[in-house]
Amino acid sequence: MDDLKVFKFGGACLKDAQSITNAGTILQHFEGDKLLLVVSAVNKTTNQLEKVVNAFFSGNEEAVHMLQAIQYEHVALANDLGINDPEALNEIEDCFIDALWILEDQIQDPYDYVYDQIVALGELASSKLNYHYFKNIGIDISWLDVRDVLRTDESYRAGVVDWNITQQKSQEKIAALLLTNKVIITQGFIGSTQDNTTTTLGREGSDYTASILAYCVDAHSVHVWKDVEGIMTGDPKLYKNATLIKQLSFSEAIEMCYFGAKVLHPKTIKPIQNKNIPLFVRPFGDVMNPGTAITADQNFVYSPIVIIEENQVLVELAVKDFSFVAEHHLSEIFAILKDLKIKVYLMRNTAINFIFSTKYEEVKIAKLKSCLEDSYFINITNDLTLTTVRHADLDFARKELGMKKVFFEEQFSHTLQLLHN
Ligand code: ASP
Ligand code: MG
Numbered sequence: 001m002d003d004l005k006v007f008k009f010g011g012a013c014l015k016d017a018q019s020i021t022n023a024g025t026i027l028q029h030f031e032g033d034k035l036l037l038v039v040s041a042v043n044k045t046t047n048q049l050e051k052v053v054n055a056f057f058s059g060n061e062e063a064v065h066m067l068q069a070i071q072y073e074h075v076a077l078a079n080d081l082g083i084n085d086p087e088a089l090n091e092i093e094d095c096f097i098d099a100l101w102i103l104e105d106q107i108q109d110p111y112d113y114v115y116d117q118i119v120a121l122g123e124l125a126s127s128k129l130n131y132h133y134f135k136n137i138g139i140d141i142s143w144l145d146v147r148d149v150l151r152t153d154e155s156y157r158a159g160v161v162d163w164n165i166t167q168q169k170s171q172e173k174i175a176a177l178l179l180t181n182k183v184i185i186t187q188g189f190i191g192s193t194q195d196n197t198t199t200t201l202g203r204e205g206s207d208y209t210a211s212i213l214a215y216c217v218d219a220h221s222v223h224v225w226k227d228v229e230g231i232m233t234g235d236p237k238l239y240k241n242a243t244l245i246k247q248l249s250f251s252e253a254i255e256m257c258y259f260g261a262k263v264l265h266p267k268t269i270k271p272i273q274n275k276n277i278p279l280f281v282r283p284f285g286d287v288m289n290p291g292t293a294i295t296a297d298q299n300f301v302y303s304p305i306v307i308i309e310e311n312q313v314l315v316e317l318a319v320k321d322f323s324f325v326a327e328h329h330l331s332e333i334f335a336i337l338k339d340l341k342i343k344v345y346l347m348r349n350t351a352i353n354f355i356f357s358t359k360y361e362e363v364k365i366a367k368l369k370s371c372l373e374d375s376y377f378i379n380i381t382n383d384l385t386l387t388t389v390r391h392a393d394l395d396f397a398r399k400e401l402g403m404k405k406v407f408f409e410e411q412f413s414h415t416l417q418l419l420h421n
Helices: 017-029 045-057 062-080 086-094 097-104 111-119 121-136 163-178 206-217 250-258 269-274 327-339 362-372 394-400
Strands: 004-009 034-039 141-143 183-187 190-192 198-200 221-226 247-249 279-283 292-295 305-319 346-349 353-359 376-390 406-412 415-420
Touching (some): 017 062, 017 121, 034 121, 045 062, 045 097, 045 111, 062 086, 062 097, 097 111, 111 121, 111 198, 121 183, 163 183, 163 206, 183 206, 206 221, 206 269, 247 250, 250 269, 250 292, 250 305, 250 376, 376 394, 394 415
Parallel strands (some): 034 183, 141 183, 221 279, 247 292
Antiparallel strands (some): 190 198, 279 292, 305 353, 305 376, 406 415
């Protein structure tokens, strides 16, 4: 379907009636084009729904009221958008019914499973609400339940995509819908198992959905609309000299996401790279501005790119028995890191030490200590920052980024990493 563009609107672009109206204007600008719209939950609904799940699991009877408040907010937003057809309003309201049933009952299922059943409603309600609004303003649109096409395994909160089935189903369904309407709206972030149980792809997963569907139907391009100008050379809140990157290769974008740039869900790039489908990160407020184009072209010269991860810890392990750190130590340590789902950012070994940095997560670090303290002396340094600099050297880093003491530094190819405070 090389004439189909995939658009993704995140929650910040759908945060209130004004921004949804703006999304409608963008669609009108593309009148006549075939579009597949992937939408996130509106505004901060996903965070609110997470709170509902947590309240339910901690026995807080407010959980039901918290969900009803979210339901009410959606209906109020529909009213603000001038949606007054009772059937349409019922459809939006009804998205929450299954979850209300779950909350009115005893806890019967594991947390991750329940989480997915409840949190997925944010995307469903958003897609219904936006569908009715876009239809009202004259967009030639149909609604697709993405769970009919996006198949995952049963890893709740981290569904693993079954590419063959997803490809086959999405091609069939999307082709059929395009026969009657030019625009299709569907949900990001969610999928379904073989038994039709809802799963999610992990937080911020809607970018990934856009890319999965684009891959599966061989789309023309993916356009991720954001409330920023495009991808910057750094987070402007942390790096004041950040500038817009107009063009980026797939591989540079993957590296940036890997090192922690919060521009796109890290799994987004690979599928579209495999099919050579360009991705544009575009400013929501300016439809004429192409933002950042991510393509296969490798011939760009980049300005320094700065990626800052705060809240890191440095873990130093020293073997107690004075043997050298060898492969068997490393495999033992990594088995524990894997079990505890601890991600290693930087690492190095010396004769008797293995040192690495990771994100500070209190419970995980405590568990790590208890698993390793029999065999290793452990020293942990908190409150560090990991700065990754691409396409620049140490002089640049020291000059541009105020750092006090550097604890660990590593350079390979175009990547310089510094752990500092
Ligand atoms: N609504 C989900 C989240 O906030 C997915 C997404 O926005 O991409 O994580
Ligand atoms: Mg969201």
